[in-house]
Amino acid sequence: MTDDADADADAAADSVVVDGESLTPEDIEHVARRGAPVHVPESARERVRESRERIVDIVESGQAVYGVNTGFGELVQERIARDDIETLQQNLVRSHAAGTGRELDDEEVRAMLVTRLNALVKGYSGVRERIVDVLAGMLNEGVHPVVKAKGSLGASGDLAPLAHLALVLTGEGEATVDGERLSGDEALRRKNLEPVTLRAKEGLGLINGTQLTVGLASLVVCDAERAIRAADIAGAMTTEATMGTTASSHASIQRVRPHPGQSESAENVRRLTRNSEIVESHRNCDRVQDAYSIRCLPQVHGAVRDSIRHLREAVETELNSATDNPLVFAAEEADERASGTETAAVLSGGNFHGQPLALRLDYATSGLSELASISERRIDRMLNPNIQEEYLPPFLTEGSGLRSGYMIAQYTAADLVSTNRSHGRPSTDSIPVSGNQEDHVSMSAQSAYIAREVVESTLCVVGIELACGAQALDFIEGQTPGIGTQAAYGTVRAHLEHLDDDRPIHRDMEVMTEILRSDALFENVERALDTTLA
Structure with missing residues (x-):
């Protein structure tokens, strides 16, 4: 060297x-x-x-x-x-x-x-x-x-x-x-x-x-990938907690509709619930089909996964691009249309335009909004006394009535989902500036700010589902969860006690969001899967 x-x-x-x-x-x-x-x-x-x-x-x-x-x-x-x-x-x-x-x-x-x-x-x-x-x-x-x-x-x-x-x-x-x-x-x-x-x-x-946009978009990518990984785990836990079937994640179903994200999410559910006594116990039960929020998990999560992948591709390109204007080249890199000298050439163009990021940020925002939406519906299936399984107490609390349990956590999730849906898509807007010389702009920074807000909300909703999933699994006796879901349950319980008497559950939500941000959940789940399946 x-x-x-x-x-x-x-x-x-x-x-x-x-x-x-x-x-x-x-x-x-x-x-x-x-x-x-x-x-x-x-x-x-x-x-x-x-x-x-x-x-x-x-x-x-x-x-x-x-x-x-x-x-x-x-x-x-x-x-x-x-x-x-x-x-x-x-x-x-x-x-x-x-x-x-x-x-x-x-x-x-x-x-x-x-x-x-x-x-x-x-x-x-x-x-x-x-x-x-x-x-x-x-x-x-x-x-x-x-x-x-x-x-x-x-x-x-x-x-x-x-x-x-x-x-x-x-x-x-x-x-x-x-x-x-x-x-x-x-x-x-x-x-x-x-x-x-x-x-x-x-x-x-x-x-x-585009450095504000691409810097924020980079953080969105990292957080969004955490959200989708966590949602697969939370969805697998909810599937077990509601006595759902993992048949909808069967590889054959995905093979005949081979969207990459769908196949990946389905495989995650299969891995997470492997060796699950809960799933095995009702393999031949009378229920023919689960609700869409359980049954269509691979399709919805997979579509979100694909939208985040699409954003990552643009971000990785943009991070390592020259987005200045004008750009300075060696003379041999340009032609007679460039201004400059015999050794240097300057070309004026539009690499500063944020549209490649803005459109994909808005696409990812739509995907993340749907991820929070389907997660909230699964939360409701665990809490709602009108549709939950008979072994689960109303709102996942003993002595319901005297206690409210996780009732209001679903309210919070609903608020976040509704707020996510209310955001516009700035990439479709443009206001001319600079005497109409700059007559089409991307609004990419606004797209990045909204994506940041939506991914934060989505992490919170998925964290609520994980907390409720762990609480629901506490009411299933004599049957163990899958390898991955059991590790996820253990991670939640290491930071969050079973909800017995009512407590201010905003702390539960804050704890769960921190767990997702720390990557502890993913590390523990993968460690358990690698160790058991090696």
């Missing part, structure tokens, strides 16, 4: 490597939620240096190039003198920091920082290596810009939120450091970082792109 490669390997050992090529949603979660440091390898730094040299070449040539020495948006025809180029970039960041609403939390800001850094190190934005160093330093030292949530249209990217972030690099704006709110200049210097004076193209390079 070369010295640079050795140094990269050592630095990356405990870090997330930000190379412009390989970032994943899990990497975003690791940096955003767990505070993992980042490392930019030498290969990426070399691309940044080469890209910057091309911008310098263009500036010295004196050619008019958008984003380098012209105005922005509708003001694109305004030529900027060379002496004013640095002022142009600083003014751009200041004027675009026009957000409002709530302030993003630290994990949202960190997701933006790491995704912006990764886009820049692809080497098509023309920024200096110093910009890369300061962004990486802010992540590694915990300097979190104060960013307003509202103001992005998802084209030209997430301009306003990214401008609030970029202000701090220049020593303006505000940031939090170790829980203290400081001016941008003081926040940087507190962590031995120097503010940056923006040069040609750098202001635009920092604010033009």
Whole structure:
């Protein structure tokens, strides 16, 4: 290995490597939620240096190039003198920091920082290596810009939120450091970082792109995949608790309608309930068919699983894409339609447009809403005295009447399901801006915010089903659940006691949501399955 490669390997050992090529949603979660440091390898730094040299070449040539020495948006025809180029970039960041609403939390800001850094190190934005160093330093030292949530249209990217972030690099704006709110200049210097004076193209390079959307979408992917895995487990538990059959998950049924998600969810139910004495005890019972929320679990869960997979594909592509405009290429990569010089070419396009993410985020939002909906219906089947099995007491509590048990948990689930359904689908909306120059926008940030809210609600609903499922299994005597469902039951009971006397059950919901977020449920279930079936 070369010295640079050795140094990269050592630095990356405990870090997330930000190379412009390989970032994943899990990497975003690791940096955003767990505070993992980042490392930019030498290969990426070399691309940044080469890209910057091309911008310098263009500036010295004196050619008019958008984003380098012209105005922005509708003001694109305004030529900027060379002496004013640095002022142009600083003014751009200041004027675009026009957000409002709530302030993003630290994990949202960190997701933006790491995704912006990764886009820049692809080497098509023309920024200096110093910009890369300061962004990486802010992540590694915990300097979190104060960013307003509202103001992005998802084209030209997430301009306003990214401008609030970029202000701090220049020593303006505000940031939090170790829980203290400081001016941008003081926040940087507190962590031995120097503010940056923006040069040609750098202001635009920092604010033009989809990094708010893709950062949040990465977290949505991670949470949504937890929700669907948890829903398979909860649904399998409910199937046992209501004396349902797993015949609807038979492999032959899935084989003749081979949607990938459907087959995967059906296989999960079969694995989770393997060796279940409960399922075996009523294999030849008089009930011909279960309700749809039990019987159609593979079809509904599978469709949701496919929608999340579709979102993941777009997110993984977007994370490692150049979404700036204009983009800087070597001259041989472009043609006569590009502006530039003999060695460098600049192409103006629309990679900042968030539609590839917005549409899939809205699709995933619809899927997650349905996942919460079918889970709520299974909750009702365990609680409702008009339809539940005779061995289950009303609302899963002994002495019902005196006690309400989990009655109101279903109310909460119903509220969350109804709220999920009430959200619009922003990707179908557009309001022209910038004097109608930017006449079609994606609203991708709004799609991301809604998806975040819906996945949070869905995790809560599925957590309620798991709590009710464990409570219902307590009333089945003499028969053990399946390998996977028994491990899930044990995980719930390790954190949540059987509901005997009434208690404030909001704590039960909070505990269950934390279990899902910690991945403890999945780890325990898989460990039990691997050990028993090895």
